[in-house]
Amino acid sequence: MKILVLNSGSSSLKFQLFLLPGLSVAASGLVEGIGEATGAARINFADESGREKTLEYQQPVSDHRQAIRLMGELLKESGSFSDISEIAGIGHRVVHGGEKFHEPVLIDHTVIETIERLVPLAPLHNPANLTGIRVIMEHAPDIPQVAVFDTAFHQTMPEHAFMYALPYEIYNKLHVRRYGFHGTSHGFVARRAADYLGRPIEELNIITLHLGNGASAAAIRGGRCIDTSMGMTPLEGLVMGTRSGDFDAAILFYLAREAGMDIDALDRMVNRQSGLKGICGENDMRTITEAAEKGDDRARLALDIFCYRLKKYIGSYMAALGGVDCIVFTGGIGENSAVVRMKACSGLEAMGITIDHERNMGCRKDIMAIHSDDSSCAILVVPTDEELEIARQTVKVCGIRRENS
Numbered sequence: 131m132k133i134l135v136l137n138s139g140s141s142s143l144k145f146q147l148f149l150l151p152g153l154s155v156a157a158s159g160l161v162e163g164i165g166e167a168t169g170a171a172r173i174n175f176a177d178e179s180g181r182e183k184t185l186e187y188q189q190p191v192s193d194h195r196q197a198i199r200l201m202g203e204l205l206k207e208s209g210s211f212s213d214i215s216e217i218a219g220i221g222h223r224v225v226h227g228g229e230k231f232h233e234p235v236l237i238d239h240t241v242i243e244t245i246e247r248l249v250p251l252a253p254l255h256n257p258a259n260l261t262g263i264r265v266i267m268e269h270a271p272d273i274p275q276v277a278v279f280d281t282a283f284h285q286t287m288p289e290h291a292f293m294y295a296l297p298y299e300i301y302n303k304l305h306v307r308r309y310g311f312h313g314t315s316h317g318f319v320a321r322r323a324a325d326y327l328g329r330p331i332e333e334l335n336i337i338t339l340h341l342g343n344g345a346s347a348a349a350i351r352g353g354r355c356i357d358t359s360m361g362m363t364p365l366e367g368l369v370m371g372t373r374s375g376d377f378d379a380a381i382l383f384y385l386a387r388e389a390g391m392d393i394d395a396l397d398r399m400v401n402r403q404s405g406l407k408g409i410c411g412e413n414d415m416r417t418i419t420e421a422a423e424k425g426d427d428r429a430r431l432a433l434d435i436f437c438y439r440l441k442k443y444i445g446s447y448m449a450a451l452g453g454v455d456c457i458v459f460t461g462g463i464g465e466n467s468a469v470v471r472m473k474a475c476s477g478l479e480a481m482g483i484t485i486d487h488e489r490n491m492g493c494r495k496d497i498m499a500i501h502s503d504d505s506s507c508a509i510l511v512v513p514t515d516e517e518l519e520i521a522r523q524t525v526k527v528c529g530i531r532r533e534n535s
């Protein structure tokens with residue numbers, strides 16, 4: 131039997147097929163350009179002799195319904211599955227679970243209605259997630275589907291961390307508060323870090339830094355999130371590829387009045403034209419690091435702002451937690467950029483946090499400790515795997531017994 135994990139974005143559908151009982155990956159793929167003039171569908175899988183193979187098609191994909199059909203065809207063509215009856219459960223990444231969902235849930239009509247009601251909080255993401263769920267429900271109503279929410283892990287935040295100092299009524303009436311995102315990843319890497327250290331997570335204060343194109347930090351006490359940097363939307367907090375992270379909200383009023391920018395232009399600016407890209411015109415950290423090394427001033431500034439913000443969050447979360455046992459770097463940048471890790475930790479020596487330069491430069495695809503022997507706090511690089519975590523949660527919620535599968 132198999133578990134299928136779906137991550138439906140506004141214009142893409144990522145999927146991964148896992149084999150039970152071990153949850154090894156049988157295939158993974160992507161349909162992109164959904165609803166756009168040009169589209170593509172791709173699947174990576176291992177053939178019978180274990181060789182890595184790819185099947186790829188370029189073709190327009192009109193909507194998510196067609197994307198799911200294409201995914202089914204690719205899975206069959208690759209030999210990854212032959213019939214839908216092989217699927218024991220389907221896990222969906224759902225971006226916004228609001229205050230309703232504290233953990234993954236089995237999807238039924240009530241769950242669908244609740245996710246629908248949360249659309250105003252995630253207008254780009256929740257509708258795409260829902261389409262995926264509905265199409266599967268129409269085609270294979272007997273397969274259990276599980277929703278795994280990006281926000282759920284952060285629902286343990288205390289009120290003083292999730293409330294904004296805005297009029298209380300807008301929380302009551304319009305649900306304006308910090309929700310946080312990347313929760314599946316923060317929870318996954320925190321648990322892996324505790325396992326690696328051989329200590330119960332209940333005893334640990336952990337700061338997790340998920341640094342990819344989107345980036346967020348979380349303060350985790352005893353396995354429970356007590357604060358996180360993203361807010362009501364994924365805009366707040368750290369500097370990101372194209373998102374600004376924290377800035378003075380009054381800048382928006384100033385730009386509206388002085389530059390005549392309307393809501394859509396401001397939205398575009400802070401979400402798509404800011405962050406690393408806004409500073410140096412590039413949002414890929416590899417290109418930025420190379421350019422900075424060659425003396426490009428804007429690239430160096432972008433890198434400096436990114437790492438300085440990171441360091442401020444590490445410091446503030448140490449204060450929030452009352453000390454830290456472990457700092458975890460993850461995500462495309464966190465796992466691969468020794469420069470970012472070094473710059474984010476440099477200057478924290480007075481707080482007992484010391485990185486080992488050689489260990490930090492070492493490149494492994496597995497979990498790795500990069501602190502020096504005299505550091506009071508572990509610093510780990512932990513590869514994240516949100517799809518595997520969604521597959522695990524799906525198995526758990528569906529009550530699938532892995533040893534019998």
Ligand code: AMP
Nearest residue numbers: 342343413414415416461462463466467
């Ligand atoms: P993610 O969103 O987690 O897939 O991460 C994407 C980001 O990871 C990209 O913006 C890249 O800049 C960054 N990244 C990937 N590989 C490297 C690398 N070797 N060095 C620095 N950044 C990297």
